[in-house]
Amino acid sequence: MGKWSSKALATIFVTLAIAMNSITPAVAHSGLKVGFYHHSCPEVETIVYNSMVQSYKANHTVAPGVLRMAFHDCFVRGCDASVLLEGPNTERTALFNRGLHGFEAVDAAKRAVESACPGIVSAADILQFAARDSVVLAGGYGWRVPAGRRDGKVSLAEEATQMNLPAPNATVSQLIRMFGAKGLSASEMVVLSGAHTIGRAPCVTFDDRVQTSPVDPTLAPNFAASLKRQCPYPGIGSTSVNMDSTTRRFDSQYYKDIIRGRGLLTSDQGLLYDSRTKRDVHANKGSAFYRNFAQAMVAMSRIEVLTGRSGEIRRQVGEVNKY
Numbered sequence: 001m002g003k004w005s006s007k008a009l010a011t012i013f014v015t016l017a018i019a020m021n022s023i024t025p026a027v028a029h030s031g032l033k034v035g036f037y038h039h040s041c042p043e044v045e046t047i048v049y050n051s052m053v054q055s056y057k058a059n060h061t062v063a064p065g066v067l068r069m070a071f072h073d074c075f076v077r078g079c080d081a082s083v084l085l086e087g088p089n090t091e092r093t094a095l096f097n098r099g100l101h102g103f104e105a106v107d108a109a110k111r112a113v114e115s116a117c118p119g120i121v122s123a124a125d126i127l128q129f130a131a132r133d134s135v136v137l138a139g140g141y142g143w144r145v146p147a148g149r150r151d152g153k154v155s156l157a158e159e160a161t162q163m164n165l166p167a168p169n170a171t172v173s174q175l176i177r178m179f180g181a182k183g184l185s186a187s188e189m190v191v192l193s194g195a196h197t198i199g200r201a202p203c204v205t206f207d208d209r210v211q212t213s214p215v216d217p218t219l220a221p222n223f224a225a226s227l228k229r230q231c232p233y234p235g236i237g238s239t240s241v242n243m244d245s246t247t248r249r250f251d252s253q254y255y256k257d258i259i260r261g262r263g264l265l266t267s268d269q270g271l272l273y274d275s276r277t278k279r280d281v282h283a284n285k286g287s288a289f290y291r292n293f294a295q296a297m298v299a300m301s302r303i304e305v306l307t308g309r310s311g312e313i314r315r316q317v318g319e320v321n322k323y
């Protein structure tokens with residue numbers, strides 16, 4: 001074997017493998033890169049942040065609105081801004097997306113970016129920056145958003161269904177399967193569910209837990225009574241309820257509430273009663289949640305992205321380019 005012993009070759013091979021592994025997550029994994037606009041639009045993240053600050057000041061509900069929008073974008077055709085496209089039979093018109101809001105905040109951010117760097121930054125990246133900023137404005141940790149996504153040209157209502165998006169009464173097995181299909185682990189699913197630390201949900205999404213006799217036994221009795229009071233007209237109306245007891249603050253209260261039988265949706269409360277997810281509920285009830293959430297959002301933001309020459313850089317948030 002000449003001057004290379006098999007032991008030396010094995011050492012080189014292992015060293016190379018480790019080196020390659022530590023490079024792949026940042027780039028080859030999805031083709032995305034932190035600082036992607038460093039030369040082409042260096043101020044983009046500041047512009048988006050400043051715009052989000054204005055939108056949040058005017059209406060704090062844009063934070064949960066935009067965070068949920070990023071989730072619904074990534075789970076249908078990947079993080080390609082397909083959820084933002086307007087028109088008949090687009091994702092936006094689907095039942096699961098009727099409650100989405102905060103579009104005007106993403107629109108404002110995109111307009112601000114376009115006036116500084118026309119035709120450079122995708123709506124898909126702006127949505128991910130804005131989701132991160134929403135978390136920061138509500139009190140969570142920020143994270144470095146890998147960028148370089150391109151915008152999709154297709155948006156179909158029929159794909160924004162239970163086929164891709166979880167229903168409020170989903171079982172843990174269904175949740176694990178759905179998140180698994182997007183490359184996310186059960187732990188990441190539990191952490192991402194913690195997004196319900198901010199925002200509100202309409203009564204129809206948990207009627208089946210409280211408007212029955214007996215009520216869902218996993219609900220703390222006084223919490224069930226309070227939900228019944230807040231939702232006097234089952235099945236109708238637009239009344240909404242806070243998703244955790246500190247709903248304007250991004251914190252780990254969501255998990256503390258679940259542990260006390262005060263999880264709002266079946267999908268939330270169920271996490272405590274399944275051996276595959278219970279440990280993660282407890283693991284996130286303290287400060288570890290903030291970092292775990294940031295990491296899981298990065299993982300989610302890589303789902304089925306378009307990069308390179310695929311897709312386009314949309315000029316307007318809600319429209320495919322016309323030329």
Ligand code: HEM
Pocket residue numbers: 063064065067068071099100101166167168169170175189192193195196198199200201202205243265267
């Ligand atoms: C685990 C499965 C999940 C289910 C079953 C679920 C379901 C729901 C439902 C039914 C609502 C009420 C919204 C409405 O109908 O208007 C809601 C709200 C919300 N969801 Fe989820 N969700 C899940 C995961 C996530 C994830 C992964 C995120 C983000 C990372 C997220 C972010 C939000 C936010 C921020 C709200 C509040 C929205 C607002 O106040 O407008 N959810 N979710």
